[in-house]
Amino acid sequence: MLECKNLTVAYGKSAPVLRDVSFTARPGRITAILGENGCGKSTLLRAIMQEIPHTGVVLCDNSLLAQMPPRQRALCLSLLPQHLPAPALSLGETVALGLSPRCAKLGEPEWQAVDSALQRVGLLALRDRPVSTLSGGERQRAFLALLLLQDTNVLLLDEPTAHMDLSFTAEFYDILREERARGKTILLVMHDVGDALALSDDVVILQGGAVAFAGSAAQALERHLPETLFHLCRYTATGGEEEAIFFRANKKHR
Amino acid sequence: MKFHRRDAVVLCGALLLLCLSAFLSLRYGSTHLSATAFWGALLHPDAYPHGALILRAIRLPRMLAGLFAGAGLALSGTLLQHATDNPLAAPNIIGINAGAGFFVILSLSLFPTLYSLTPFAAFGGAMLTALCILILSGRQGLNKTAVVLCGVAFSALFGAGISFFSVLNEDVLASYTAFSVGGLQGVTMQELSFPIPMIILCFAGALLLARPLQLFCLGDTLAASLGVSVRRTRLLALVLAAASAAAAVSFAGLLGFVGLLVPHTARRLTGGHVKRELILSPMGGAILLLLADLLGRLLFRPTEIPVGIFTALLGVPFFLTLLLRRCRHAGM
Numbered sequence: 001m002l003e004c005k006n007l008t009v010a011y012g013k014s015a016p017v018l019r020d021v022s023f024t025a026r027p028g029r030i031t032a033i034l035g036e037n038g039c040g041k042s043t044l045l046r047a048i049m050q051e052i053p054h055t056g057v058v059l060c061d062n063s064l065l066a067q068m069p070p071r072q073r074a075l076c077l078s079l080l081p082q083h084l085p086a087p088a089l090s091l092g093e094t095v096a097l098g099l100s101p102r103c104a105k106l107g108e109p110e111w112q113a114v115d116s117a118l119q120r121v122g123l124l125a126l127r128d129r130p131v132s133t134l135s136g137g138e139r140q141r142a143f144l145a146l147l148l149l150q151d152t153n154v155l156l157l158d159e160p161t162a163h164m165d166l167s168f169t170a171e172f173y174d175i176l177r178e179e180r181a182r183g184k185t186i187l188l189v190m191h192d193v194g195d196a197l198a199l200s201d202d203v204v205i206l207q208g209g210a211v212a213f214a215g216s217a218a219q220a221l222e223r224h225l226p227e228t229l230f231h232l233c234r235y236t237a238t239g240g241e242e243e244a245i246f247f248r249a250n251k252k253h254r
Numbered sequence: 255m256k257f258h259r260r261d262a263v264v265l266c267g268a269l270l271l272l273c274l275s276a277f278l279s280l281r282y283g284s285t286h287l288s289a290t291a292f293w294g295a296l297l298h299p300d301a302y303p304h305g306a307l308i309l310r311a312i313r314l315p316r317m318l319a320g321l322f323a324g325a326g327l328a329l330s331g332t333l334l335q336h337a338t339d340n341p342l343a344a345p346n347i348i349g350i351n352a353g354a355g356f357f358v359i360l361s362l363s364l365f366p367t368l369y370s371l372t373p374f375a376a377f378g379g380a381m382l383t384a385l386c387i388l389i390l391s392g393r394q395g396l397n398k399t400a401v402v403l404c405g406v407a408f409s410a411l412f413g414a415g416i417s418f419f420s421v422l423n424e425d426v427l428a429s430y431t432a433f434s435v436g437g438l439q440g441v442t443m444q445e446l447s448f449p450i451p452m453i454i455l456c457f458a459g460a461l462l463l464a465r466p467l468q469l470f471c472l473g474d475t476l477a478a479s480l481g482v483s484v485r486r487t488r489l490l491a492l493v494l495a496a497a498s499a500a501a502a503v504s505f506a507g508l509l510g511f512v513g514l515l516v517p518h519t520a521r522r523l524t525g526g527h528v529k530r531e532l533i534l535s536p537m538g539g540a541i542l543l544l545l546a547d548l549l550g551r552l553l554f555r556p557t558e559i560p561v562g563i564f565t566a567l568l569g570v571p572f573f574l575t576l577l578l579r580r581c582r583h584a585g586m
Contacts, residue, residue: 071481073479074479079479081473087526088521088525150480
């Protein structure tokens with residue numbers, strides 16, 4: 001479980017980027033953070049990761065993150081950042097770094113775990129390729145494999161599908177659902193409101209650095225929050241037995 | 255990290271080349287020693303006192319100076335490039351060499367007769383500059399860009415200071431030029447008694463830092479999320495880099511090139527494995543400096559060409575060949 005209590009972030013003497021943000025992301029649930037550009041979504045993740053100075057507290061499984069040594073923190077929560085590096089290491093070796101908080105030396109079982117993680121994201125065939133030669137989407141899948149290998153109770157993902165193609169995006173959502181079923185706490189920052197509401201159980205909507213709504217995704221839809229807060233139009237599409245909701249920008253508002 | 259056959263070949267090859275370079279550095283010099291005299295001086299020094307004296311007093315210190323200066327500067331460059339995630343970081347780029355140079359010219363201006371102060375001034379200047387960079391960039395959370403920019407600013411400041419003293423006191427210019435070009439002539443065992451243990455200590459410390467530094471290749475955010483104390487690791491790496499470079503320049507002068515391009519070459523040969531790079535890079539630096547010094551001694555015998563000139567002449571073609579081969583493989 002991840003609890004943020006009264007998180008405030010300010011750079012210098014300027015107005016706070018985040019104001020008094022409080023919410024709880026519960027185990028076995030996917031919590032989406034939604035908001036317009038510049039509302040403080042990525043700043044919130046950086047504050048949770050203790051990367052930037054802030055006031056307020058962040059609790060991970062009832063322990064104060066600020067008081068944990070870095071190694072212990074790495075055993076509690078992991079992060080898939082928005083901007084991914086391209087190291088010269090091979091894909092397999094890069095993904096294996098996800099095991100570094102747990103073990104110093106990698107034996108055969110650990111390399112098998114690396115292969116399973118790569119298999120899960122569909123990149124096993126590229127194991128020996130340098131990460132620097134992979135496409136943006138492949139790199140996102142590679143670092144997802146690293147995150148899965150780190151195997152923490154809390155997973156933070158910042159725009160994880162930004163470079164992924166549609167077919168793997170669907171597979172990626174399945175992986176997240178599997179992790180949710182394993183009891184993981186998943187906190188997801190996403191731009192696509194429709195996908196976020198379809199995938200997540202809970203939603204935290206940020207507006208101007210403060211929490212405008214924190215509750216279940218169903219409640220957010222019932223209250224027409226995407227329409228009122230983000231000025232979007234709701235569309236419903238039916239394909240076979242499935243019904244999908246998606247949103248488009250409201251041209252009248254523009 | 256998996257150890258491939260290629261890694262074993264590269265490391266063994268470098269070790270063999272290092273042994274060969276060290277042997278050649280002992281074997282050949284401006285004074286000709288026949289094979290009999292050389293082996294005799296080495297195995298029975300009492301029977302060959304002249305050869306033994308040359309080996310003990312001139313060639314051995316010079317060989318050790320080349321070996322450890324090259325290793326120290328290359329180690330420093332490797333640590334700096336990883337700590338700042340900047341391929342252009344090197345002791346001469348981030349102001350450590352300029353700091354050493356400034357304090358040397360200052361000591362030569364203030365105490366012109368005390369040339370023996372030079373190594374201490376160089377070491378003290380380099381460490382003081384590193385300290386200033388760490389304090390100032392520490393106010394920015396030891397941000398990697400802040401470290402490099404502070405270093406570049408100090409480099410410019412000390413560069414101006416060096417020009418100022420050169421114009422003010424032209425008598426010191428000749429002594430300073432000899433130091434700034436870099437060379438291993440006249441190095442004694444006594445001068446090496448402090449820098450060599452220092453460089454060995456820095457090397458041991460660097461190996462201990464290899465694991466967290468490996469995670470730096472993922473960027474600060476991911477490294478921190480994988481349990482690395484980014485600030486502490488960066489601080490330790492910078493201190494080790496500064497101490498290693500300061501120890502090397504204290505007896506070898508301002509050999510800038512080694513600390514910039516040898517780490518690049520080592521990185522290309524080790525495929526991004528920091529620990530292997532931290533082992534290969536000092537070996538590469540030592541090989542380059544020993545061979546460059548040997549050429550400098552032999553090509554225009556008895557005149558000696560400073561080692562700094564030949565490190566560039568030997569290193570640049572090798573580095574460019576490697577770079578072009580990589581580009582061809584990548585289809586660029």
